[in-house]
Amino acid sequence: MNPQAMLAFARGPFFNVAITFFIAGMLYRIANVIFLGWSKDLSKPRGSKGLGVVKSFLRGGLILPFFPREKKAFVNNPITYLAGGLFHLSLFIVVILGAAHMLAWKSLLGFGWWTLPLPIVDFMAAVGIIAMVMLLINRLNHPVLKRLSGAAEFFNWFLVFVPMVTGYMMTHHMFLPYENLFALHMVSINILLIWIPLSRISHFVFYFFSRTIHGVEWGKRGTMP
Amino acid sequence: MTDDSIYGHMKDEGVSRRDFLKMCGLAVGAMGMTSMPPLEASGLPATLNHVEKKSIDHVAKAMETQPRLPVIWLEFQDCTGCSEALTRANAPTLGSLVLDTLTIEHHEALSAAAGFQIEEAKQQAMEKYAGQYVLVVEGSIPTGEHAAYCAIGGRTAEVILKEAAEKAAAIIAIGNCSSFGGLPKASPNPTTAASVTDLITDKPVVNIPGCPPIPEAFVAVITHFALFGVLPELDKLNRPMAFYGKTVHDRCLRRPFYEAGKFALTFDDEGAREGWCLYKLGCKGPTTYNACASIRWDSGLSFPVQSNHPCLGCSEPDFWDGGGFYQGQSAPLQKPSMTTAGVAGAAGLAIGAGMAATAKAKKENKK
Numbered sequence: 001m002n003p004q005a006m007l008a009f010a011r012g013p014f015f016n017v018a019i020t021f022f023i024a025g026m027l028y029r030i031a032n033v034i035f036l037g038w039s040k041d042l043s044k045p046r047g048s049k050g051l052g053v054v055k056s057f058l059r060g061g062l063i064l065p066f067f068p069r070e071k072k073a074f075v076n077n078p079i080t081y082l083a084g085g086l087f088h089l090s091l092f093i094v095v096i097l098g099a100a101h102m103l104a105w106k107s108l109l110g111f112g113w114w115t116l117p118l119p120i121v122d123f124m125a126a127v128g129i130i131a132m133v134m135l136l137i138n139r140l141n142h143p144v145l146k147r148l149s150g151a152a153e154f155f156n157w158f159l160v161f162v163p164m165v166t167g168y169m170m171t172h173h174m175f176l177p178y179e180n181l182f183a184l185h186m187v188s189i190n191i192l193l194i195w196i197p198l199s200r201i202s203h204f205v206f207y208f209f210s211r212t213i214h215g216v217e218w219g220k221r222g223t224m225p
Numbered sequence: 226m227t228d229d230s231i232y233g234h235m236k237d238e239g240v241s242r243r244d245f246l247k248m249c250g251l252a253v254g255a256m257g258m259t260s261m262p263p264l265e266a267s268g269l270p271a272t273l274n275h276v277e278k279k280s281i282d283h284v285a286k287a288m289e290t291q292p293r294l295p296v297i298w299l300e301f302q303d304c305t306g307c308s309e310a311l312t313r314a315n316a317p318t319l320g321s322l323v324l325d326t327l328t329i330e331h332h333e334a335l336s337a338a339a340g341f342q343i344e345e346a347k348q349q350a351m352e353k354y355a356g357q358y359v360l361v362v363e364g365s366i367p368t369g370e371h372a373a374y375c376a377i378g379g380r381t382a383e384v385i386l387k388e389a390a391e392k393a394a395a396i397i398a399i400g401n402c403s404s405f406g407g408l409p410k411a412s413p414n415p416t417t418a419a420s421v422t423d424l425i426t427d428k429p430v431v432n433i434p435g436c437p438p439i440p441e442a443f444v445a446v447i448t449h450f451a452l453f454g455v456l457p458e459l460d461k462l463n464r465p466m467a468f469y470g471k472t473v474h475d476r477c478l479r480r481p482f483y484e485a486g487k488f489a490l491t492f493d494d495e496g497a498r499e500g501w502c503l504y505k506l507g508c509k510g511p512t513t514y515n516a517c518a519s520i521r522w523d524s525g526l527s528f529p530v531q532s533n534h535p536c537l538g539c540s541e542p543d544f545w546d547g548g549g550f551y552q553g554q555s556a557p558l559q560k561p562s563m564t565t566a567g568v569a570g571a572a573g574l575a576i577g578a579g580m581a582a583t584a585k586a587k588k589e590n591k592k
Contacts, residue, residue: 002461004542007512011548012558020561024573031577036585099486103505103553108560112505117486178472179512 003180010186018190019108025197026205033209045220052219056211077145079138083131090128094121094167118171125168132161152199159195162188231326231451232289249284252448287452288326294451295358297350297389298332301375301382302409302418303364305334307400310437311444326451330358344378351392359450360393362386365402365409366424367416374416386424395450396421396430399443401539404432404462411545422463431456432463436539441520442468462542464514473536474510476518479503489533497533507551509538 074081095101099115106112115121136157139145163185168174170181196202235245300308329335330350336343350358364382367374372381390396398421401407409418422430433442446465449457458466474480482488482502489496489503502508510518513536517528529536535551538544548558561569 008543008547008558015557016559016561019557020565020569023561023566024569027570027573028577028580031574032581035578035581037581099488099504100553100555104555104557107552107556115486115488118484120486173475182512 003177003183007179007183007186010183010190014190015186018193022193022196025194026202029197029202030205033206041220043220047219047222049216049219052217053212053215056215056218060207060211077138077142079134080142080145083134083138087128087131087135090124090131093124094128094164097121098125122168122171125164125171129161129164129168132157132164136161155195156199156201159188159192160201163192229292230289231291231293232285234293235288245288246281246285249281249288252284252288252452253280284452291452291454293328294326294447295350295354296327296329296332296361296447297347297354297358297393298329298335298361298363299385299389300333301362301364301366301386301403302416303400303402305363307363307435307437307443308332308334311399311440326448330354341378347389351389355392357394358392359447360389360396361447362396362398362403362421363400365406365416365418365420367409368419368424369417371416383424386421390425390428393428395456396425396428397443397446398422398430398432398434398463400438401434401436401544404434404464405542407436408545410543429456430463431459431465433468434462434464434540434542435515436537436544438540439468439516439520439522442516460514464540468516468520469514469540471514471516471519472511473513473515473518473530474508476516477510477530478518479530492533500533503530503533503535505553506535507549507553508535509541509544509547509554510536511554513538513541515540 093116096105097114097116098121099118102112102115139149139153139157166181166185166188169176170178170185174181176184192201196204232245235248240248298308331343331347333343336346338346364375366382366386368383372383375382377385398404402409402418403421406414406418406420406423409416410420420432422432431446433446435442442465445467446457449455456465460466460469462469474483477483479500479502482500483504487496487499487501488505489499489501490505491497492506504510508530510530517536518530521528521531537550538547541547546558548554548556
C-alpha cells in the first residue's frame with residue numbers, strides 16, 4: 001500500500017471505525033461506573049459539598065507544590081509532577097488550539113474556534129515530547145514507579161508518543177515525506193482511539209469523576225486542606 | 226553537424242547563432258538542470274564528455290547533433306485541457322523551442338485531417354519512427370468490460386494505447402487523468418478508468434500530473450529527452466523531480482501567514498482581503514507536490530493561491546476523492562453519521578449499564 005492510499009484509508013474507513021469504537025467504548029466505561037450507584041448517605045454534612053468540589057479541582061489543576069501539604073509528594077517525585085503537568089498542558093494546547101487539529105474537531109463537531117500561531121503550538125509540542133521522554137526515563141528508574149509499571153503502562157506511553165512525534169515531524173518535514181508521516185500520524189491516532197477505552201488513558205474522563213467525588217467527600221466531612 | 230539536427234532545422238528558419246545560444250540557456254533553465262544526465266546512457270557522441278562542464282554547452286552541443294524528436298499524442302478520456310494549457314506555454318520562445326525540437330506527428334485536436342485519414346497517418350508515423358518516437362498520452366483509459374466507453378475508429382482506448390506504446394521510446398502521461406486516473410477515476414469510477422502506468426509496465430513512463438499540468442514541466446521533460454535521449458530524474462510517482470520535488474506549501478507566498486497563524490476563514494473576510502493563508506479554507510498545498518508556487522502560470526503572473534483560492538491538490542493521485550475542496554486537510558475523510566454514533570453510543574451505554582447492574586446484584590446477594 002503506498003503512503004497516499006494508506007493516508008486515505010487512515011483518514012477514511014479506519015478513522016470511521018476507530019471513532020465509532022471510541023464513542024461506544026467510552027460510554028460503556030462511563031455507564032459501567034455510574035450505574036453501580038451510590039450507597040445511601042445518612043450522615044449530616046459538616047461542610048459544603050460544592051466548595052469541596054471547587055477546592056478539589058483547584059488542587060488538581062494547579063501545580064501541587066503550591067499547597068504545603070503536598071510538598072512531600074512533590075519532593076519525592078518531582079519529575080512526575082513537572083513533566084506530567086507540562087505534558088498535559090502541551091497536549092491541551094496542541095490538540096485543541098493547533099490550527100490543523102481545530103479543523104479536525106470542526107469537521108466532527110460542526111463548529112470551530114480561534115487557534116494559536118504555529119510557533120507557539122510547535123514549541124509546546126516540543127515541550128510535550130521532551131516531557132514524555134523524561135517521564136519514560138523516570139518510569140524506568142524510579143524505584144517505586146518501575147515496580148508499578150507493567151506492559152500496559154509502556155504501551156500507553158508508546159501509543160501517545162507516536163502521534164506526538166509523527167505530528168511534530170510532519171510539521172517540520174523531517175526524515176520522511178509529509179504524506180508518509182501524515183499517514184503514520186493518522187494510523188497511530190486511530191489505534192490510540194481504539195486503545196483509550198480499553199486502557200487507563202480513559203482517565204481523561206474519569207479524572208473529572210474522581211475529582212468531583214473526592215471533592216464531595218472532602219467537603220462533606222470538612223477535611224479539605 | 227547534420228542538416229536534420231535541431232540546430233540545422235532552426236538555421237534553415239533563420240535563427241541566428243546568438244538566438245540559438247540564448248534558447249539553449251532557456252532550455253537549461255526550463256529543464257531545471259543543475260547537473261548533467263549520464264551521457265553514456267544517452268548515446269550521444271563521447272566528445273560531449275570533454276566539453277566544458279557548463280550545462281548550456283551540453284545543451285548547445287546536443288541541439289547541434291540530435292535530430293528532431295517525433296511525437297505521437299493520443300487523447301482518451303480527457304478534456305483537451307492539457308493540450309490547451311501547453312499551447313499557452315508562457316514564453317513564446319519556449320513554445321517555439323517545442324516546435325523546433327519536436328515534430329508532432331499525430332495529435333487529433335491539432336490535426337487538419339480527420340477520420341480514417343488521420344488514423345492512417347498515425348500508423349505510418351508509428352512505422353516510420355518505430356522505437357524512436359515519444360508517446361504522449363492525455364486522458365485516462367477505460368478498462369475491462371467498460372473499455373468501450375472510449376473507442377476511436379472502432380478500437381478501444383486500451384488497444385490503441387498498447388499498440389502505440391509497444392513501439393515508443395518513452396511515454397509521457399500528461400495531466401492527472403493519464404497519470405493517475407483523474408476525474409474519470411473519481412469514485413465510483415463508472416468506466417473503470419485506469420492510468421497509463423496501470424496498463425503499461427514495460428516502458429519508461431513519466432507522469433506530468435496536474436489539472437492541467439504546468440506547461441513548462443512538459444516542455445522541460447520532452448526537451449530533456451529530445452536532447453539527451455534519457456528521462457530526467459523522477460520521484461516515486463514517476464514525476465520529474467525538478468518540478469514535483471517540493472510541495473506547493475513549501476514555496477507558497479502565503480507561507481509566512483501559515484507560520485504566524487493568520488488564516489482567512491471565509492472568502493470575503495479581512496484575512497482573505499489581506500492575503501492570509503488559505504489552509505483553513507481547505508488548501509491542499511502541504512501534500513501537493515508541484516511547482517505552481519515557484520513557476521506560476523501565464524508568464525509567472527499568478528497561481529491559484531495568489532488569486533485567493535486554495536490549492537485543490539490536482540497533481541496528486543485521487544485528488545477528487547481527497548475530501549471536500551473547501552474542507553480542511555486535517556479533517557477526516559469519513560466519520561460516523563449521527564445515527565451510527567447514536568447506535569454505537571447507546572449500545573455502549575446499555576452494555577455498561579447491564580454490567581453495572583449485574584455487578585450490583587451480585588454485591589447485594591453477598592450481603
